[in-house]
Amino acid sequence: MADYRPDWSLQRKGASDQQRHLEKIKQALRERLPDLISDESIITSDGQRVIKVPIRSLEQYKFRFHPWQGDRVGQDRGTGRPGDVLGQLPTPANSKGEGEKGQAGEWPGLDYLEAEVTLDEIAALLFDELGLPYLKAKPLATIPWPTWKFKDISPKGLMGNLDKRRSLRENLTRNALVGHPYVGNWRDSDLRFKTWVDEPEPENNAVVIAMRDISGSMGEFKKLMARTFSFWMLKFLRTHYESVEVVFLVHHTQAREVSEEEFFHLGESGGTKVSSVYQLCLEVVQTRYPASRWNIYPIHFSDGDNWSDADNHRTVEILVELLSQVNVLGYAEIREGGYTSTLMSAFRHVRHPRLKTVTITHKDDVYPALKTFFPRQEG
Amino acid sequence: MSGYAYPTDQEIWHMAQELGLDPYPITFESVPAPVLYEFAAYLIPGRMAHWSYGKAYHAMKIRYDYGLNKLYEMVINANPAYAFLLDANSALENTFVRAHVMGHVDFFHHNQCFSHTPADMVDVVSRHAERVRQYEFSVGRDEVETFLDAVLALEEQVNPPTPPILPRERPHAPSSPRMVKPPWDLGEPDQSRIRQVQVSTHIEEDLLWFLMRESLHLEDWQRDVIGMVRDEMLYLWPQLRTKIMNEGWASYWHVALMRQMSLSDADYLDFARLHSHVTAPVLYHINPYALGYAIYCDLERRQGREALFLVRTVDDDVSFVRNYLTEDVVAELNLMVYGPDQDRMVFKSRQLEEIREKLVKELLHGGIPVIHVNDGDFNQRGELYLIHRHEGLDLDLLYAERTLHYVQRLWGRPVHLETLSNGKRLVLSFDGKTDSKSML
Numbered sequence: 001m002a003d004y005r006p007d008w009s010l011q012r013k014g015a016s017d018q019q020r021h022l023e024k025i026k027q028a029l030r031e032r033l034p035d036l037i038s039d040e041s042i043i044t045s046d047g048q049r050v051i052k053v054p055i056r057s058l059e060q061y062k063f064r065f066h067p068w069q070g071d072r073v074g075q076d077r078g079t080g081r082p083g084d085v086l087g088q089l090p091t092p093a094n095s096k097g098e099g100e101k102g103q104a105g106e107w108p109g110l111d112y113l114e115a116e117v118t119l120d121e122i123a124a125l126l127f128d129e130l131g132l133p134y135l136k137a138k139p140l141a142t143i144p145w146p147t148w149k150f151k152d153i154s155p156k157g158l159m160g161n162l163d164k165r166r167s168l169r170e171n172l173t174r175n176a177l178v179g180h181p182y183v184g185n186w187r188d189s190d191l192r193f194k195t196w197v198d199e200p201e202p203e204n205n206a207v208v209i210a211m212r213d214i215s216g217s218m219g220e221f222k223k224l225m226a227r228t229f230s231f232w233m234l235k236f237l238r239t240h241y242e243s244v245e246v247v248f249l250v251h252h253t254q255a256r257e258v259s260e261e262e263f264f265h266l267g268e269s270g271g272t273k274v275s276s277v278y279q280l281c282l283e284v285v286q287t288r289y290p291a292s293r294w295n296i297y298p299i300h301f302s303d304g305d306n307w308s309d310a311d312n313h314r315t316v317e318i319l320v321e322l323l324s325q326v327n328v329l330g331y332a333e334i335r336e337g338g339y340t341s342t343l344m345s346a347f348r349h350v351r352h353p354r355l356k357t358v359t360i361t362h363k364d365d366v367y368p369a370l371k372t373f374f375p376r377q378e379g
Numbered sequence: 380m381s382g383y384a385y386p387t388d389q390e391i392w393h394m395a396q397e398l399g400l401d402p403y404p405i406t407f408e409s410v411p412a413p414v415l416y417e418f419a420a421y422l423i424p425g426r427m428a429h430w431s432y433g434k435a436y437h438a439m440k441i442r443y444d445y446g447l448n449k450l451y452e453m454v455i456n457a458n459p460a461y462a463f464l465l466d467a468n469s470a471l472e473n474t475f476v477r478a479h480v481m482g483h484v485d486f487f488h489h490n491q492c493f494s495h496t497p498a499d500m501v502d503v504v505s506r507h508a509e510r511v512r513q514y515e516f517s518v519g520r521d522e523v524e525t526f527l528d529a530v531l532a533l534e535e536q537v538n539p540p541t542p543p544i545l546p547r548e549r550p551h552a553p554s555s556p557r558m559v560k561p562p563w564d565l566g567e568p569d570q571s572r573i574r575q576v577q578v579s580t581h582i583e584e585d586l587l588w589f590l591m592r593e594s595l596h597l598e599d600w601q602r603d604v605i606g607m608v609r610d611e612m613l614y615l616w617p618q619l620r621t622k623i624m625n626e627g628w629a630s631y632w633h634v635a636l637m638r639q640m641s642l643s644d645a646d647y648l649d650f651a652r653l654h655s656h657v658t659a660p661v662l663y664h665i666n667p668y669a670l671g672y673a674i675y676c677d678l679e680r681r682q683g684r685e686a687l688f689l690v691r692t693v694d695d696d697v698s699f700v701r702n703y704l705t706e707d708v709v710a711e712l713n714l715m716v717y718g719p720d721q722d723r724m725v726f727k728s729r730q731l732e733e734i735r736e737k738l739v740k741e742l743l744h745g746g747i748p749v750i751h752v753n754d755g756d757f758n759q760r761g762e763l764y765l766i767h768r769h770e771g772l773d774l775d776l777l778y779a780e781r782t783l784h785y786v787q788r789l790w791g792r793p794v795h796l797e798t799l800s801n802g803k804r805l806v807l808s809f810d811g812k813t814d815s816k817s818m819l
Contacts, residue, residue: 013417017428017434062534070719072663074665
């Protein structure tokens with residue numbers, strides 16, 4: 001036998017090929033993002049739950065026989081009789097097409113490639129594609145962050161932070177308790193240390209002002225789209241800011257502030273006067289969230305049906321004033337039909353780089369809408 | 380076990396020789412689980428890189444990590460042969476595995492299906508891997524990967540050489556220069572030559588070989604890659620068509636060799652447990668170890684051990700099952716036929732003839748559909764017309780449709796595949812942009 005012994009460790013490719021496979025899964029998921037992010041079951045999950053996503057593009061196609069046509073030979077326990085039913089077959093409906101879910105693994109030849117992902121992983125893929133334009137350096141941001149202050153005393157700590165006065169007092173008290181009021185006979189338990197606490201400063205904050213048209217024309221689809229968009233927008237902003245406050249405003253002919261629950265579920269009949277909500281938004285900004293301290297992201301969901309052209313003009317006036325104070329203002333027109341509203345036409349004439357307008361007519365539009373609203377490159 | 384020294388590699392090898400086996404010399408090596416699983420995923424150590432191997436490796440390793448299955452060994456058909464043992468094996472397990480390996484290596488040496496396999500395939504695949512790496516360097520990794528995606532999808536579409544002891548009738552003398560000189564000998568590609576060829580008079584059974592020679596669309600490195608993948612498949616092909624025989628032979632001999640050793644009672648019990656583990660039935664599947672072992676034992680009872688040596692030399696799984704499956708084996712293993720009946724899977728039969736017929740059908744051509752090249756100049760437009768040789772089972776049409784995309788990628792012109800579906804003749808086509816389907 002020859003002594004030639006290849007060094008197998010140099011031949012190994014498993015880890016790098018496995019890595020390449022994982023990259024391809026990620027790429028396939030990325031291609032499916034428009035579909036994934038507007039899936040209602042995903043946005044209502046808790047972020048930990050594993051979602052199974054079938055990935056057809058990574059299946060290794062080859063010429064093969066129909067997986068469950070024709071007889072097979074197998075082993076059983078010796079008790080089977082002709083005619084015994086051994087199980088159910090996956091039906092053609094769930095074996096082909098998009099929504100495949102079969103009884104994989106029960107019979108030979110049936111397997112589907114499914115990637116298991118969590119909401120957070122989908123979010124990470126999505127957020128790779130998004131950017132945060134017009135991030136303002138606020139004046140208060142000159143305060144170093146995180147800041148900390150010595151505020152507390154602890155029996156354990158760093159010797160450099162020893163609080164001599166308190167330690168002396170502890171020592172004296174303990175000695176006095178046994179009848180000898182003097183300083184000495186030190187024990188570790190006498191020592192007291194200054195300790196600090198982190199003090200987050202609120203300078204790195206953002207506020208989302210979510211506005212929604214609740215007039216009669218906003219149906220279930222529109223509510224869901226508004227909700228999906230807001231969900232990802234908030235989640236995205238929370239990855240960039242220490243804390244994100246949200247103000248919910250709704251309007252028909254009049255605007256008012258509501259709770260989150262109401263925001264997504266309210267539906268009222270009546271006309272629409274869009275200027276009312278922009279006016280309220282402006283007031284909220286001026287009174288509660290001064291632009292000098294806050295990064296402001298107003299977003300408005302509407303089907304664009306406004307009461308009158310005069311009100312469109314009024315809205316544009318307020319809009320222009322608002323634009324000077326916000327980071328990005330989004331107008332998302334959600335509609336099932338194809339025509340462009342008068343409000344959208346009016347907004348398009350504004351041509352301000354911080355005004356982003358998108359039209360959502362299908363659930364796949366949420367993804368490009370998010371990319372328009374949060375582009376990787378400014379301008 | 381204290382007191383008993385297990386036989387060494389060499390001693391087991393000599394025991395095997397005394398019992399009539401004739402294995403190649405074997406280099407044994409202990410490797411940790413990730414290495415063993417990697418070899419098992421790639422089938423040959425040092426093979427070219429591709430994500431699909433990484434996927435297989437990942438799946439195997441997960442199963443191992445969760446304790447769902449355990450590989451004890453991996454043998455490479457080479458001379459000298461390589462056998463990798465899991466370094467976590469006990470001394471008894473390793474003795475058992477070594478005995479098992481003797482059967483495999485004897486089988487590689489003597490079964491006629493393996494007479495074409497090169498003795499130095501490990502070196503060959505290393506050179507392949509190196510060449511693929513160079514192509515990645517010169518044309519880009521994504522380019523090579525996308526191309527390999529297509530070639531590997533068709534890797535099973537080869538026509539393995541028929542063993543030399545059964546010389547087959549040569550096809551008729553070629554009617555065109557195509558057979559005499561491959562296109563790369565002709566200097567500049569001659570477009571008109573392809574136009575003249577009427578491939579329909581000669582049926583080409585080796586799709587990969589045909590694409591490699593005849594596609595006008597490929598660059599040199601691409602032809603080389605197809606050739607490499609095809610060579611590796613031809614090397615592995617005999618293992619696919621002798622799975623039952625090979626595992627059965629190895630199991631038969633691990634029993635015979637272990638019985639030669641004077642094992643303690645405890646060791647004997649452990650050995651029996653290992654043996655029953657590898658031959659354990661899997662519900663509604665065929666365990667090749669169990670079936671092969673049972674057939675050899677049954678044959679030995681009827682004709683003696685000498686007869687087994689001839690069988691291991693001349694048969695493959697199809698002829699092995701056809702010739703030697705008996706009522707006794709069917710009863711011992713509880714073999715049965717089952718199949719679909721409307722939307723249910725039902726028990727069909729326990730008759731020997733039924734079982735034999737269905738099993739042979741499953742094993743034919745390694746369970747892979749046979750696709751012929753019928754015409755390389757279909758419609759006089761350089762389109763490729765393939766025919767699936769229907770032998771009772773329909774193709775998975777969804778898969779066929781997607782696989783046709785890969786054929787088109789290699790052929791560069793529209794491609795067609797004729798098959799039968801529910802008894803009706805059907806042609807699937809792909810022109811590079813759209814799929815179409817038409818009834819004939």
